[in-house]
Amino acid sequence: MTDAAILVKNVSKKFGDTLVLRDINLEVPRGQVSCLIGPSGSGKSTLLRCMAFLEQATSGTITIEGEPLGFVEGPNGRRLQTAAELRQTRSKIGMVFQQFNLWPHMTALGNVSASLRRVRKLSKAEAEDRAMAQLEKVGLKERAGFYPSQLSGGQQQRVAIARALALDPTIMLFDEPTSALDPELTGEVLNVMRALADEGMTMVVVTHEIGFAASVGNKICFLDHGKLLFHDTPEKVFAAPREPRLEQFLDTYLDRGAIMLR
Amino acid sequence: MSFDFAVILAKGPEILMGLGVTILIWIVGTFFAVILGFVVATARRFGGRLVDTLLTLPIEVLRGTPFLVQIFLLYFGGPYIGLRLDPITAGLLGLSVYGAAYYAEIFRAGYQSVPIGHVEAATCVGFSRGQTILFVLLPEMALLVMPPSLNMAVILLKETALLSLITVPEMTMTVSAIGSQQYAFVESLVVLAVVYWALVELANFLGRMTERKLSKLGTT
Numbered sequence: 303m304t305d306a307a308i309l310v311k312n313v314s315k316k317f318g319d320t321l322v323l324r325d326i327n328l329e330v331p332r333g334q335v336s337c338l339i340g341p342s343g344s345g346k347s348t349l350l351r352c353m354a355f356l357e358q359a360t361s362g363t364i365t366i367e368g369e370p371l372g373f374v375e376g377p378n379g380r381r382l383q384t385a386a387e388l389r390q391t392r393s394k395i396g397m398v399f400q401q402f403n404l405w406p407h408m409t410a411l412g413n414v415s416a417s418l419r420r421v422r423k424l425s426k427a428e429a430e431d432r433a434m435a436q437l438e439k440v441g442l443k444e445r446a447g448f449y450p451s452q453l454s455g456g457q458q459q460r461v462a463i464a465r466a467l468a469l470d471p472t473i474m475l476f477d478e479p480t481s482a483l484d485p486e487l488t489g490e491v492l493n494v495m496r497a498l499a500d501e502g503m504t505m506v507v508v509t510h511e512i513g514f515a516a517s518v519g520n521k522i523c524f525l526d527h528g529k530l531l532f533h534d535t536p537e538k539v540f541a542a543p544r545e546p547r548l549e550q551f552l553d554t555y556l557d558r559g560a561i562m563l564r
Numbered sequence: 565m566s567f568d569f570a571v572i573l574a575k576g577p578e579i580l581m582g583l584g585v586t587i588l589i590w591i592v593g594t595f596f597a598v599i600l601g602f603v604v605a606t607a608r609r610f611g612g613r614l615v616d617t618l619l620t621l622p623i624e625v626l627r628g629t630p631f632l633v634q635i636f637l638l639y640f641g642g643p644y645i646g647l648r649l650d651p652i653t654a655g656l657l658g659l660s661v662y663g664a665a666y667y668a669e670i671f672r673a674g675y676q677s678v679p680i681g682h683v684e685a686a687t688c689v690g691f692s693r694g695q696t697i698l699f700v701l702l703p704e705m706a707l708l709v710m711p712p713s714l715n716m717a718v719i720l721l722k723e724t725a726l727l728s729l730i731t732v733p734e735m736t737m738t739v740s741a742i743g744s745q746q747y748a749f750v751e752s753l754v755v756l757a758v759v760y761w762a763l764v765e766l767a768n769f770l771g772r773m774t775e776r777k778l779s780k781l782g783t784t
């Protein structure tokens with residue numbers, strides 16, 4: 303068994319005739335934070351969604367802690383995993399979306415405890431106990447009884463993080479978790495993510511927060527037109543002289559806090 | 565010429581009977597319309613493309629023809645194919661089927677309005693397909709369709725007046741009969757307008773109360 307939490311091998315993805323991911327090879331080591339950056343439309347979300355099997359790669363394989371995701375190799379080639387097998391592999395993964403995607407008819411506590419009750423089959427009391435602990439971790443114990451519409455964007459995203467953590471995943475995937483937030487609310491979400499990283503959570507973060515990527519990321523992966531142009535430590539990636547495509551990309555961010563990289 | 569409402573209001577008990585029939589047919593008809601519409605929309609959503617296509621035509625026909633024509637066909641045309649219904653049954657059936665076509669569309673739009681991300685979030689925390697439908701899709705859809713559903717119920721209430729034309733003894737039939745007996749035709753129409761309007765306002769009021777209660781559950 304390799305030490306990789308996620309192993310992406312020769313993954314390509316087509317939507318119809320458009321090739322969105324081109325032969326991606328990527329290893330996400332355990333306990334590390336990998337940040338995916340790149341221009342809009344470069345395929346960051348698609349790659350992340352493939353890692354949660356919300357999108358099926360057209361070719362190539364993705365392995366989660368040594369287990370194949372979505373497909374199993376059989377005597378007659380690969381076959382799709384059954385729903386139960388897929389749930390098993392997916393249970394190692396927590397996913398956080400740009401649009402939070404909280405369920406509006408459940409309270410914060412309801413959102414976080416739902417999987418513990420329905421999937422883990424815990425009693426209501428036990429599920430809520432554990433959910434409360436997750437909410438406390440993201441600093442929202444006092445808001446447990448609030449509905450999403452009664453929470454700020456930053457609070458909603460923190461509830462969404464608590465929800466993704468409820469089943470104790472070993473890997474967390476984040477798709478632009480702060481992009482839908484007012485600038486003054488991004489800090490609280492990034493702090494929660496920083497704390498997670500400090501605990502040793504394996505994380506893949508699609509982000510436009512170059513500052514966060516540079517300070518928290520162990521690896522920076524730069525996607526451009528569906529190709530993984532390079533992945534390396536922030537020191538190396540951001541050190542001058544930079545790749546021309548990255549230079550061009552960073553130029554568009556100079557007014558968003560990346561000035562420190564100059 | 566002066567209005568004389570006394571001759572109509574003197575028939576209070578009869579009018580109340582008619583009102584009772586109106587409310588009964590409305591409530592029961594709307595109930596079945598909602599159930600049937602839900603079943604149809606759900607079959608279209610999860611039953612595959614063939615089911616979806618097969619159900620499109622009847623819905624379009626029902627929505628594309630006047631309710632009056634539909635109940636005439638049912639009540640006067642039914643016997644030609646061996647379907648002999650008494651007025652109240654025909655009225656109830658007609659109202660249920662007519663309403664169901666609209667509710668099916670309301671629920672179809674409701675299903676489509678639930679953000680796909682909410683379903684993906686359920687998938688990611690390990691919900692099965694059935695659990696996702698039961699705990700995420702249906703409750704969210706129910707909230708989304710609340711306002712148009714109440715609106716449709718009010719429309720159905722007003723449509724029940726047409727059932728007088730197939731001799732259902734509901735309020736319009738009762739009151740206009742009194743009106744012609746007493747030579748107080750216009751007065752009877754005014755009474756009808758007032759009572760229907762009061763009913764609609766009452767229904768709207770109850771609807772607003774429910775919506776206010778549920779407002780914090782709204783989509784974010």
Ligand SMILES: Nc1ncnc2c1ncn2[C@@H]1O[C@H](COP(=O)(O)OP(=O)(O)OP(=O)(O)O)[C@@H](O)[C@H]1O
Nearest residue numbers: 317318322340341342343344345346347348349478
């Ligand atoms: N479901 C889909 N069907 C068809 N094309 C899609 C679909 N999802 C994404 N695409 C296309 O794939 C390409 C990559 O999209 P993706 O969302 O992965 O980009 P991204 O790097 O996340 O961009 P952004 O920074 O804007 O979020 C885009 O050209 C997009 O239009």
Ligand SMILES: [Mg+2]
Nearest residue numbers: 346347348478
């Ligand atoms: Mg994206």
